[in-house]
């Protein structure tokens with residue numbers, strides 16, 4: 764289905780949904796809502812479109828005269844939607860990797876872009892965590908892959924916070940590879956660091 768057609772069809776369905784939940788789609792405040800939601804979906808669900816996949820630039824380690832051989836950490840926000848309720852879950856991510864001295868270095872802005880892309884579809888937090896590590900791991904891969912990758916995500920799930928027990932629906936997920944899995948001192952260093960960033 765062509766893009767315009769798809770947006771029109773989504774708008775029709777949202778209009779029907781508004782009626783079914785008991786509202787009046789003709790009232791002033793709701794008149795443009797179906798179209799607005801359809802346009803928003805194209806953005807927040809762009810992760811289904813492989814053409815939107817970010818280009819992950821990497822540099823040879825040592826290119827700028829410094830060989831990076833200690834942990835590189837990046838943190839930021841993420842926003843996604845849970846696949847069980849189509850409700851937002853969002854929070855902070857903490858990413859780290861240990862570059863191989865002969866391997867590659869990530870352009871730091873790329874980490875956030877990959878998180879955003881993987882989050883822009885219906886997800887569960889555990890799978891989102893794994894997908895980000897996989898995509899960044901692939902980009903850093905090759906003859907000298909990184910010595911380890913770690914990602915921790917802390918998210919609040921509105922489907923839990925807003926309903927049921929109305930407890931704050933917080934969740935932590937993690938994915939660790941290489942030395943982050945096998946070297947407990949390195950793992951502790953990373954965990955200490957991100958606990959200070961809370």
Ligand SMILES: [Zn+2]
Pocket residue numbers: 845846847848849850920922923
């Ligand atoms: Zn949910």
